[in-house]
Amino acid sequence: MSHQDFSVTRTSRAARIATVLGAIVLVLLVLAPWWAGRADMRLLGELFLYLALASLWNLLAGYAGLVSVGQQAFVGFGGYMLFALTIFAGLPPVVAVLGAGVLGAMVAVPVALLIFRLRGAYFAIGTWVMAEVFRLSFAQISALGGGSGSSLPTNIVRSMAASRDGREALSYWLALGAAVLVIGVVYLFLRSNKGLALSAIRDNELAAGSLGIDIWRTKFLVYVITAALTAVIGALIFLQKLRISPDAAFSVNDWTAFVIFIVVIGGIGTVEGPIIGTLIFFALRETLADLGTIYLIVLGIVAIVIMLKAPKGVWGLIRARFDLQLFPLGFRVERSNRDKET
């Protein structure tokens, strides 16, 4: 007779290795201002901000089932709040970035109350209407440049750091910090009991509701958190660009289409997906961007094919093949090693 011991664990060897490798990569990235050129740092900074946007959209659409095509509302709102808080309230840029997040959460509450009346696909278009309302409204504010936009005054830019290198490094670290913060928040949120509720809702809304989960409140919470963090990222994007206009700030292509493609290609509904997707997106962009519109057509076709043939994206394929989970969310049953010989 032999008896086997099983243990339930959340982590795995792959996850532990990934943690160590991730920590090493993170340290290298933090040190980038000392080893990377200015152009590389700019590219990396942009990559981190896209990674953050993609992780947030993934939380919203992949986990909460709130498919928004209007997240540019909060990107643009955050950008404009950075300009307003630094120019009119005289706040230092870094404080203004956080302020943009707080204001983003505050404006997301009434927005959510309205568009949560729309369901499913109509919710998606409703978010787009909201983004249009934001764009048209900010185009009416002449103090922020109206339809043609405005630049961040030089004295505010100088207040960040004395030298240009210092400013570049600071904005790089802010982007890196934001990406780490967002992935951390998404990961911890999904591991919390709220995250469990969210997964339950995603899998079966009716069953989740009958188990006592307040579906509306859970989705509302996710929407507001995502909006606040998206506004922070928006503020950081325009802190890099130093210039804002309604069309750039509320661009559906730049802040929603690309983000959706990143998440779909990487793997929707997984923490790892947006990371893989961002890397693929930037690799494609750096090699194919000269093709212009053809590049976007290819991206669209790739996204459709993935959605139809491999709905869990590139990460889904990898996970199905190797049973990997780098950010362990679920639990797994493992046979204990010492019983292997029995």
Place this chain on the structure above:
Amino acid sequence: MEWFNALVQGALLGGLYALFAAGLSLIFGVMRLVNIAHGDLIVLAAYLGLSVTLALGVHPLLALVVVVPAMAAAGYVLQRGILNQTLGQDLLPPLLVTFGLSVIIQNALLEVYSADPQKMNAGVLETASVSVGGLSLGVLPVLTFAVAVLVIAALQWTFYRTALGRAFRAVSDNQDIAQLMGLNRHHIFGLSMALALAVTAIAGILLGIRTSFDPSIGGGRLIFGFEAVIIGGLGNLWGTLAGGVILGVAQTIGAKIHPGWQLLSGHLVFLIILAVRPNGLFPRISG
């Protein structure tokens, strides 16, 4: 009188919005599909109309003879080739696939026709007007409105008086039982998308005669159509016409108050109606 004029012009503009919306309303009614690429398909129809008028040297309205069947055929192929695979309990695939389609159409149009605004030349029809009780009404807006009423009446008749309409209603009510009764739902869905894109073709040509267009305006047209559908109430075609009229009036009145408020006031009226009557003014089916 000036305000009354704005009101009438807005109502006529609403006819165009109702045409944008009718296709959306139809496919949502039959298969609960929301097509994010709808606006880009309207713009595609306008460009097809432009190419046909230039190639054959015919009047834009005559181009309908070519563009309507072409768009209908494209709709059937699109539905059976791609969109049918996305239908199911999960909302994500149809949304993301039609979103990808929207980006593809937009950039393909950019590649073929460039970003320069284009316009169809409809000769005297563009400027002709009639005087009714002191108001000067453009013939084109009146014609557009009349076409919208006719199209909606025809769709309504198709839905409730024909065998095809019975099939539409059957798959809409219960796909599985309709299938058991011998209907091939994939074929029915294909036909409904063909019909929707035929209407879209009419909307696109009328849009292209009325204003200049470029590949980037699809999203805006989708939003107008969507707002008309929601204001009017889901699944109610006459309600969609009313929704289009309300949206058109809100825009022209808004533009009268301040030129920059035209689009904004349309969106705000939509949001107010959403806040007060979340199911629209005349709902038939729940979302």
